[in-house]
Amino acid sequence: MDFAYSPEDQQFRAELRDWLDANLPDFLEEGEIGPVQEDPTRRTMQRRQAWQRRLNEGRWAAINWPREWGGREATIMQNFIYSEEMSQAKAPGVYNANGIWQIGPMILRWGTEEQRQRWLPGILDAQEHWCQGFSEPEAGSDLANLRTQAIRDGEVYVLNGRKIWISTAHLAKWGLFLVRTDPTAIARGVKHEGITALIVDMDGPGIESHPIRDLTGDRLFNEVVFTDAPVPTANLLGDEGSGWLVAMGTLGHERVGTAGMAIGLKAELDGMIASARQHNPEALSDPDIRDRVARAWTQIELTRLLNARALSKVLKGEKTWPEVPLAKLQWSFLSQTLAELNVDMLGPLGILDKGGPDAVESGHAAHNYPWQRYTSIGAGATEVQKNIIADKAIRLPRR
Numbered sequence: 001m002d003f004a005y006s007p008e009d010q011q012f013r014a015e016l017r018d019w020l021d022a023n024l025p026d027f028l029e030e031g032e033i034g035p036v037q038e039d040p041t042r043r044t045m046q047r048r049q050a051w052q053r054r055l056n057e058g059r060w061a062a063i064n065w066p067r068e069w070g071g072r073e074a075t076i077m078q079n080f081i082y083s084e085e086m087s088q089a090k091a092p093g094v095y096n097a098n099g100i101w102q103i104g105p106m107i108l109r110w111g112t113e114e115q116r117q118r119w120l121p122g123i124l125d126a127q128e129h130w131c132q133g134f135s136e137p138e139a140g141s142d143l144a145n146l147r148t149q150a151i152r153d154g155e156v157y158v159l160n161g162r163k164i165w166i167s168t169a170h171l172a173k174w175g176l177f178l179v180r181t182d183p184t185a186i187a188r189g190v191k192h193e194g195i196t197a198l199i200v201d202m203d204g205p206g207i208e209s210h211p212i213r214d215l216t217g218d219r220l221f222n223e224v225v226f227t228d229a230p231v232p233t234a235n236l237l238g239d240e241g242s243g244w245l246v247a248m249g250t251l252g253h254e255r256v257g258t259a260g261m262a263i264g265l266k267a268e269l270d271g272m273i274a275s276a277r278q279h280n281p282e283a284l285s286d287p288d289i290r291d292r293v294a295r296a297w298t299q300i301e302l303t304r305l306l307n308a309r310a311l312s313k314v315l316k317g318e319k320t321w322p323e324v325p326l327a328k329l330q331w332s333f334l335s336q337t338l339a340e341l342n343v344d345m346l347g348p349l350g351i352l353d354k355g356g357p358d359a360v361e362s363g364h365a366a367h368n369y370p371w372q373r374y375t376s377i378g379a380g381a382t383e384v385q386k387n388i389i390a391d392k393a394i395r396l397p398r399r
């Protein structure tokens with residue numbers, strides 16, 4: 001590992017820290033913003049919308065975007081610093097995470113000037129919410145197996161098919177969808193071809209979003225059904241048939257996007273210990289709990305060093321495996337480990353759900369325990385990450 005912070009990087013960190021000090025406590029004290037939302041997903045999104053607007057006022061919402069579009073053209077190191085500072089400050093998430101980190105950069109890279117003018121401002125100022133429609137019942141880890149059809153008919157593509165697990169599709173005005181414009185490609189054994197990226201107006205005819213109740217009881221993700229849904233050809237992003245390239249070309253952010261993870265996890269562990277000290281202090285004398293806390297702490301430190309090594313490699317232009325798939329595994333392992341530990345450290349209080357008068361921190365521990373199961377499937381399933389490590393890093397022989 002060898003990297004140093006330049007004076008510009010130090011200035012970047014100081015400016016961000018000052019801005020957070022001036023804005024975050026004030027934002028957190030504001031409480032409810034706008035009409036009271038009963039649905040927890042809508043309530044969270046409303047807060048995120050307000051926070052993203054505040055970030056954008058300070059030009060801190062989309063640091064990677066060009067300056068002319070409200071960004072800061074941040075370097076890799078500045079991305080790392082941003083991720084660390086946001087985790088340290090426990091800043092809320094943003095309203096258009098997909099839009100800022102993935103879809104916006106896709107539109108900047110592949111969109112026409114007209115498309116940029118039309119869509120980028122609404123992503124940035126949180127005016128319009130975006131979803132990302134990739135997964136299908138038969139296309140998850142094997143995404144190139146997607147089959148939702150888009151057949152051109154004059155000035156429109158006619159969409160038929162079914163997407164699944166699409167986060168916040170029911171709240172989105174726009175979605176970036178991967179669809180199949182060449183239905184013969186799978187049968188011809190070239191499934192990565194004939195895929196096209198289309199921007200879809202979620203209020204358009206023939207499109208239905210059905211929220212799915214998840215393990216926690218919340219309704220975050222959706223089934224999205226297309227029935228002869230017309231989408232203007234003007235909404236094509238990149239060329240017809242180049243959807244795989246369009247979608248994959250912008251995933252680079254994820255290389256350093258998890259950089260603040262160890263800091264966030266460390267802050268979470270510290271918070272858990274403080275909470276146990278207050279609500280169930282005898283847990284901290286239990287040898288089993290003490291052992292688990294020490295092991296979690298050690299794994300978090302290991303993850304911090306792993307991320308630092310990945311950053312060092314990125315800066316030197318080297319390939320980042322096995323660090324990137326290992327960091328993904330560490331993230332899901334630790335998120336689930338901490339969620340379990342939190343419940344156990346709170347004892348009987350750990351299983352009280354939100355709403356009850358005795359629930360600690362609005363029942364966060366009981367809600368978070370099932371929720372964290374998603375981390376071993378989202379953003380690359382555990383077995384798939386292990387396959388990558390076996391194949392590319394350890395080079396295990398294939399049968």
Ligand SMILES: Cc1cc2nc3c(=O)[nH]c(=O)nc-3n(C[C@H](O)[C@H](O)[C@H](O)COP(=O)(O)OP(=O)(O)OC[C@H]3O[C@@H](n4cnc5c(N)ncnc54)[C@H](O)[C@@H]3O)c2cc1C
Nearest residue numbers: 132133134135139140141165166167374378381382383384
């Ligand atoms: C909270 C959440 C939010 C999501 N939001 C979105 C969204 O907004 N937009 C979107 O497009 N998608 C979204 N997804 C879907 C997500 O991208 C998929 O769940 C993921 O790609 C895995 O696909 P799958 O669910 O079809 O599982 P599968 O790929 O079918 O995997 C099922 C199991 O089989 C294993 N497996 C698969 N392939 C292999 C292999 N080659 N070798 C060994 N084992 C294997 C997996 O590890 C897993 O355990 C979301 C998922 C979650 C959990």
